Amino acid sequence: MLNVNNVVAGYLAGSRVLDGFSLQIAAGEVVALLGRNGMGKTTFLKALMGHVGVTEGSVNFAGEEVAGRKPYEMARRGVAYVPQGREIFSDFTVEENLLMGVLGRPDLPQKVPDWAYEIFPILQERRKQRGGSMSGGQQQQLAIVRALVSQPKLLLLDEPSEGIQPNIVQDIGRVLGQIAKEQGLTILLVEQNMELVLGMAQRCLFMENGAIAYETDQVQQLRTDPAPIHRYLSV
Ligand SMILES: Nc1ncnc2c1ncn2[C@@H]1O[C@H](COP(=O)(O)OP(=O)(O)OP(=O)(O)O)[C@@H](O)[C@H]1O
Numbered sequence: 001m002l003n004v005n006n007v008v009a010g011y012l013a014g015s016r017v018l019d020g021f022s023l024q025i026a027a028g029e030v031v032a033l034l035g036r037n038g039m040g041k042t043t044f045l046k047a048l049m050g051h052v053g054v055t056e057g058s059v060n061f062a063g064e065e066v067a068g069r070k071p072y073e074m075a076r077r078g079v080a081y082v083p084q085g086r087e088i089f090s091d092f093t094v095e096e097n098l099l100m101g102v103l104g105r106p107d108l109p110q111k112v113p114d115w116a117y118e119i120f121p122i123l124q125e126r127r128k129q130r131g132g133s134m135s136g137g138q139q140q141q142l143a144i145v146r147a148l149v150s151q152p153k154l155l156l157l158d159e160p161s162e163g164i165q166p167n168i169v170q171d172i173g174r175v176l177g178q179i180a181k182e183q184g185l186t187i188l189l190v191e192q193n194m195e196l197v198l199g200m201a202q203r204c205l206f207m208e209n210g211a212i213a214y215e216t217d218q219v220q221q222l223r224t225d226p227a228p229i230h231r232y233l234s235v
Helices: 041-049 070-079 094-103 121-124 138-149 166-183 194-200 227-233
Strands: 002-009 018-025 030-034 053-059 079-082 155-156 186-190 203-208 211-216
Touching: 002 041, 018 030, 018 041, 018 070, 018 211, 030 041, 030 194, 041 053, 041 070, 041 079, 041 155, 041 186, 070 079, 079 094, 079 138, 094 138, 094 186, 121 138, 138 166, 166 194, 186 194, 203 227, 211 227
Parallel strands: 030 186, 030 203, 079 155, 155 186
Antiparallel strands: 002 018, 002 053, 203 211
């Protein structure tokens, strides 16, 4: 589904935050992208969404070259992005926030589907309340469902557990794992919370200096043999 080859990308002209970055993700996979702060994980998600320019290499999504596409074009092609810090609209109600997710897909019926409120029941209870009045965890749930109502093929999540109480993190992990399994949703997860990663991911990619340095599909072995975690994540 996603085939990224030798990508170079950065913020300033000539900068190489991503430097020879390559990865492949098959349809239906749940993959975690890990690495210390500043290694370029968020930059990759932004480059894939078209928020950061790709200066070298190729990004193929669903059989089409997409490097250089704008964020709204990526959304229409079925890539949904839940950024770090959630970025919900504080003054909009829960329902209005969800509608924003639908508006990114003009080919879908332009209303919030009923199933959106069944994913996390709190969103039904808070439907008419301002997004900004909810807790951080509830806002994260809202941001995730806002992404899901665009009916993505690929869901990008940037640190969904950040600053959120453990029971909501667990709930998010359980729900996303279930959706991935039952509906074949492909997920790329950037995350520091190893419990969430080990509970969800089928494959872990470790980033160092702008590229993937190591990967494993023996995710559960990381519990008993955490050497890669120490090597690539410890400061
Ligand atoms: N808007 C920006 N302008 C210039 N440089 C940036 C910008 N955002 C990030 N960088 C730089 O790009 C590098 C990679 O940052 P990035 O946020 O992708 O790292 P990360 O692996 O996601 O780490 P973190 O866990 O801290 O978010 C860092 O050196 C960072 O300082």
